[in-house]
Amino acid sequence: MPEPRIPAPRRPEAGTTLLELTGVEQTFHTKRGDVPAVAGVDLTVRAGKVLCLVGESGCGKTTTARAAAGLTRPTAGTVRFRGSDVSTLDAKGRQEFREAVQYIHQDPYASLNPVRTVYSTVTAGLRRHGHVRDRAEARRKAAELLERVDLTPAESYLDKYPHQLSGGQRQRVAIARALAMDSEVLIADESTSMLDVSIRVSLLNTLGRLRDQLNVGFLFITHDLAVAKYFAWDGDIAVMYLGRIVEQGPTPQIINDPQHPYTKALISAVCEPDPRLARAKKAVRLRGSEIPSLTELPNGCTFHPRCPLFEADTCDSAAPPLSLLDGGTRLLACHVVARDHEQAGVG
Amino acid sequence: MSKGTGGTLSVMWQGITRSPSGFTGMCLVAAILIFVFGGRFLVDHHNPTDADAIWKPMSGAHWLGTNFEGKDTFTKLVLGGAEPIWVGALAAVVTVIIAVVLGALAGYLRGRFDDLVLQLTDITMTMPFITVLIIIASYFREISPWMVGLIIGLLTWPFLTRSIRAQVLSLKEREFIEAAQLQNLGTMRIVFVDILPNMAGYIFINFIIAVTNAIYAIVGLYLLGLLPSTAENWGLMIQQAWQNSAYLLPRALPFLLAPLAMIALFQVGLVLMTRSLEQALNPRLRDR
Numbered sequence: 050m051p052e053p054r055i056p057a058p059r060r061p062e063a064g065t066t067l068l069e070l071t072g073v074e075q076t077f078h079t080k081r082g083d084v085p086a087v088a089g090v091d092l093t094v095r096a097g098k099v100l101c102l103v104g105e106s107g108c109g110k111t112t113t114a115r116a117a118a119g120l121t122r123p124t125a126g127t128v129r130f131r132g133s134d135v136s137t138l139d140a141k142g143r144q145e146f147r148e149a150v151q152y153i154h155q156d157p158y159a160s161l162n163p164v165r166t167v168y169s170t171v172t173a174g175l176r177r178h179g180h181v182r183d184r185a186e187a188r189r190k191a192a193e194l195l196e197r198v199d200l201t202p203a204e205s206y207l208d209k210y211p212h213q214l215s216g217g218q219r220q221r222v223a224i225a226r227a228l229a230m231d232s233e234v235l236i237a238d239e240s241t242s243m244l245d246v247s248i249r250v251s252l253l254n255t256l257g258r259l260r261d262q263l264n265v266g267f268l269f270i271t272h273d274l275a276v277a278k279y280f281a282w283d284g285d286i287a288v289m290y291l292g293r294i295v296e297q298g299p300t301p302q303i304i305n306d307p308q309h310p311y312t313k314a315l316i317s318a319v320c321e322p323d324p325r326l327a328r329a330k331k332a333v334r335l336r337g338s339e340i341p342s343l344t345e346l347p348n349g350c351t352f353h354p355r356c357p358l359f360e361a362d363t364c365d366s367a368a369p370p371l372s373l374l375d376g377g378t379r380l381l382a383c384h385v386v387a388r389d390h391e392q393a394g395v396g
Numbered sequence: 397m398s399k400g401t402g403g404t405l406s407v408m409w410q411g412i413t414r415s416p417s418g419f420t421g422m423c424l425v426a427a428i429l430i431f432v433f434g435g436r437f438l439v440d441h442h443n444p445t446d447a448d449a450i451w452k453p454m455s456g457a458h459w460l461g462t463n464f465e466g467k468d469t470f471t472k473l474v475l476g477g478a479e480p481i482w483v484g485a486l487a488a489v490v491t492v493i494i495a496v497v498l499g500a501l502a503g504y505l506r507g508r509f510d511d512l513v514l515q516l517t518d519i520t521m522t523m524p525f526i527t528v529l530i531i532i533a534s535y536f537r538e539i540s541p542w543m544v545g546l547i548i549g550l551l552t553w554p555f556l557t558r559s560i561r562a563q564v565l566s567l568k569e570r571e572f573i574e575a576a577q578l579q580n581l582g583t584m585r586i587v588f589v590d591i592l593p594n595m596a597g598y599i600f601i602n603f604i605i606a607v608t609n610a611i612y613a614i615v616g617l618y619l620l621g622l623l624p625s626t627a628e629n630w631g632l633m634i635q636q637a638w639q640n641s642a643y644l645l646p647r648a649l650p651f652l653l654a655p656l657a658m659i660a661l662f663q664v665g666l667v668l669m670t671r672s673l674e675q676a677l678n679p680r681l682r683d684r
Contacts (some may be wrong), residue, residue, distance in 0.1 A: 120574065147580040159571040164593040164678075174579035225574065 059265050060233075060292035063097030067234050067266045068117060068150060072126035075112050082344040086112040087294040089126065091371075094234055097264035099276040099284030101300070103315070105340065108271045109292040111238055117268055118152035118236045130234075143160070151227035155239040163209040168207040171195070171226050180230065196275040199255050217248035221255070228259065235259070236268045241276060253280050274319050279302050288312045290342065291351045294371055298379030308374060308390075309383050310358050333357060350384065358385045403629060416669030421668025425500040428662045431557035434479030453647035459679070460650040463633075464640040468653045475628040477658060480611050485543035488612030492561070492603045495556035496592065498547045499636025502557075504587045513561070516544075517554035525551040541623065550562060556602050567591050571622045597674040605667045617661060630655035 061067060075087040087109040094117075097311055102110050116123045119135050125378055128135045130146050154160035161170055162320050171194055172187045174180075181187040188207060195203035198221040220240060227235055237256070241249045257280065259265045267284070271277050277286055278300065286304070287297040288311065296309040307313045314333040321327040335355045341347050347354050353364040363384045371382040375390055399584060413419050436548070446466030454461045461467035502513035533539055567573065568591060572618045592594070616633025617623050621639075625632060637643070637652035 050514070118577070118578070144580055148580065152578055154571045154575065156571060157484075160575050162572040162576070162590055162594070165590070173576065173581055177579070177581050177585060226579070230579070339640070 060231075061096035061266075062179060063095075063264050065096040066093055067096055067270070068092075068094040069129040069132075069168075070113070070117055070126065071129070072122045073113065073116050073128065074114055074125035075109070075121065076124045079344075080236075084343045085292055085346070086343065087116065087123070090289075090292075090294055091266070092117070092287060092294075094266045094268050096233060096266045097260055099260060099267040099269055099281040100288055101269045101271060101281035101286045103271055103274060103277050103286060104289035105315075106272065107340065108289045108342075110272075110289055112358050113289070114152070114236050114238045115184075116267060118150060120152065145354070148174075148178070148230040148232045148233050150236065151230075151232040151234070151236065152236045153227050153240045155221055156243055157223050158211075158218055158243075160223050163211055166196070166208050166210055167191070167214075167222050169223060170211075171229055174226070178230070186211055192227075194229055195222075197228065197259070198222075198225045199251070200225070216242050217252060220244060220252060223253075224256070228263075228265075233267065234266045234268065236270075238267075238270045239272070240275065242271065250279070256280065274304070274316060288315065291341065292345065293351065293382065295352065295382045296378070296380065297371070298377075302379055307334075308379065308381050310356050310384050310386070311352050312322060321378060350382075358383070360385055411519060411669045412672045416576055417668050418670075418672025421502070421665045421670075422672055424661055424665030425669055428477070428658065428665065429481070432481060433472065435474035439471045439474045441471075441475070443467045443475075445652065451459050451642075451645060451648045454650060460654055462500075463646060463648075463651045464636065464642070467663060471656060472628060472633060473630075473654050473658065476630045476633055476655060477662075479629045480614050480631060481662075482550055483541045483548075484607040484611040486542065486545035487548035487552070487613075488603050488606035490546060491553045491556060491606045491610075492599060494549070495602075496551040497597060498553070499557040500564050500587050500592055501561030503561040504568050504591065506634050510561075517557050520551065521554045526613065526616070529617065530620065533617050538624060541627065543628070544614055544617060544623070545610060548613050549606075552606065553608065556606070558603075560599070563595050563598070564591055569595055587625055591678065597677045598678060599638065599640060600673050601670040604670050608663045611659065612662065631658055 070090055071085055073092075074085065077084040077086055090109075090113050092100060092102075092113070100389050102113065104110050112121070119128065122136055123212055130150060133142060135146055137277050148289040151261075165173075168188060171191045172181065175190060176187055181190055191207055192203035195201070195206055197379045198205050200218060200221050204216075206218070206222075209223070214222065217364045220243070224235075224240075226307045235256075241252055244252060253276065256267070260267060269277070269280060269321070281300045284300055285297060286300050288309065289295070290311050296303065296307070296312045303312060303318065307316050311331065314335055317330065317333040321330055334357060336359065337355045338356060339353060339355075341351065347365065349365040349367055350356070350369050353359050357366065358364075369379050369382045369386075369387070372387070373379070374381040374387065375394060381387060412422065446462070447676035449462045449466035450464060452458055452462040452466070458468050458470065460473060462470065462519065463469055476523075498513050498516075503511040527597070528551060529547060531543070536543075564587070573586060573590060576586045581590070581609075614629075615634070618629055619635045619638070621635055623629075623632070625636075633655040634652060637648070640648075642648040642652045
């Protein structure tokens with residue numbers, strides 16, 4: 050394009066703390082009693098970094114993500130964006146927060162308005178908030194955004210309706226929309242789980258470029274450890290179980306040397322395509338496969354009814370705190386493993 | 397798949413012509429509109445009373461014969477269509493605007509505004525609208541048809557309001573609305589630009605149904621003799637034919653049957669047309 054590109058807006062420096070969740074709790078009141086979907090979660094999203102939240106269905110990943118995105122107000126705890134509490138923002142602060150923190154839904158078939166064209170969907174926010182002067186500029190900006198998410202030639206997508214696009218293309222449009230207002234944090238809720246594998250990888254590569262080139266911070270929700278490993282290798286993984294984080298640390302540590310029995314079980318459950326490796330792998334056997342109901346959580350450590358390391362009186366009396374293991378970079382919430390490490394360290 | 401950017405109109409046209417019955421309805425409506433609004437410029441508005449030409453049969457001079465005053469029936473037929481159609485359209489516009497604004501906002505905002513709207517629909521729904529209309533029309537003898545259209549519009553919105561509210565309740569939970577909220581687009585823009593176009597076909601069809609209902613209501617009032625008998629109106633023609641026992645006289649039948657046929661054809665055309673509109677307005681049905 051002959052016209053000089055508009056100077057890129059200020060991007061946060063990599064590593065800056067953007068989004069901070071402290072003690073976030075979300076309790077849903079239902080007829081069958083209170084459901085503590087999220088019970089005290091601390092998370093930090095930094096610019097250019099990925100924080101991956103993994104766990105089984107129903108463990109509170111999405112609820113946490115929605116609270117982080119400001120879609121729901123947590124029942125306790127705070128979500129801070131650049132240091133200020135999101136629930137007490139004024140209109141201007143709210144607008145800044147909304148432009149900076151975006152959320153990508155899981156289902157690209159539901160997250161795009163069927164009666165709006167791609168152009169209209171992608172530029173709605175830009176036009177509403179006066180970031181573009183006229184239609185020509187809006188179209189140029191839309192094309193730029195589509196190119197950024199690898200929808201090329203962008204011109205041929207601008208006037209299409211969602212039903213004319215494939216799932217992967219739709220998800221790219223949803224990401225382009227999330228990026229439209231130069232967002233700094235993307236909260237991706239299982240955003241690749243509906244896509245087939247080859248498209249998933251190319252989409253993850255696209256997201257990876259956004260992370261590296263634009264310093265976008267990611268809160269990446271997934272139940273797929275392979276995706277977590279691929280996308281968050283330089284970042285952190287937080288493993289969630291029944292509304293709490295049980296283990297958190299740098300991805301290579303968590304994947305290669307899981308400490309919490311639940312993390313071990315999750316990793317051993319990942320399918321291994323190589324049959325020799327698959328045979329060599331020893332599966333972690335849980336004492337039970339049933340996930341306790343959130344309305345009747347077990348005493349002490351909520352994982353104890355399923356845990357292979359269960360020790361009576363230790364695990365079912367008090368909930369283990371999430372604390373640093375061996376003074377390293379890893380947080381762990383397990384009485385037994387923490388004690389063993391301490392003893393090994395002393396002895 | 398896509399037919400390019402310049403072809404939005406041609407794509408709409410394809411949607412309109414896809415359904416044969418819908419297209420027939422549209423042609424029927426167009427023909428009647430041309431007959432009524434184009435015909436005005438072609439017929440002689442001076443249609444004198446002629447005592448020597450009462451109840452003349454169909455002839456070259458009087459295509460549909462003459463009426464009980466010796467006036468030309470065809471001329472009256474051409475001139476009598478505009479009023480019911482305008483009144484129907486006015487009533488439908490009033491109804492649909494009230495229903496869309498109240499229903500959509502009530503469904504989206506919930507809370508106290510929703511409660512208020514629901515109360516208001518309940519109260520309005522309990523009023524028997526034909527009875528109210530008859531009372532008003534017989535009380536104010538010189539009421540204008542426009543006023544009648546307005547009253548019809550002000551009395552018939554609750555049903556549409558309810559169903560629009562119900563649809564908005566379900567649409568607003570869809571993820572694309574949440575995505576719009578994430579862009580901080582604002583309530584008005586989300587309700588009227590993101591939600592309502594998803595039900596454009598439904599609203600349009602209800603607009604047409606509202607037109608047909610209002611036409612029946614105004615014609616009915618004329619038939620009951622409750623509106624001033626000075627106007628040119630198909631309803632008035634039917635009433636006068638009835639009063640003068642035109643149905644007993646074969647050569648006078650056109651004066652009774654012609655306006656009846658026009659009303660019936662127009663209504664059938666409108667109802668058939670809604671089918672095509674649905675296809676033309678829904679991008680997913682449009683280019684399949």
